Amino acid sequence: MSQPDTIPFAAPPFALEAEVARLIVTVLHLENKPEEIDPAAPLFGEGLGLDSIDALELALAISREYGIELKSDDERNRRIFASLRALAAHIGAARAR
Numbered sequence: 001m002s003q004p005d006t007i008p009f010a011a012p013p014f015a016l017e018a019e020v021a022r023l024i025v026t027v028l029h030l031e032n033k034p035e036e037i038d039p040a041a042p043l044f045g046e047g048l049g050l051d052s053i054d055a056l057e058l059a060l061a062i063s064r065e066y067g068i069e070l071k072s073d074d075e076r077n078r079r080i081f082a083s084l085r086a087l088a089a090h091i092g093a094a095r096a097r
Helices: 013-027 052-066 084-096
Strands: none
Touching (some): 013 052, 013 084, 052 084
């Protein structure tokens, strides 16, 4: 019998959130564990406390890891980087295209 064609599937949203959390912790050398990042908490300011330099480093890492270009002058950046959940959703949507 031959194998049926496999259909690629997207990782569940929570799996992508965990993956992006690991990327954030690794790239930015955070002391937090990936599972300690609240997916709904802000990444900048009172949340995780990231700054603009962190955003640049993270955008470069996302570009390398996922092939998704995040431009510094994109008016959607505030929404994209609002939280881990928002960032993972953006990456997931961009990969699905």
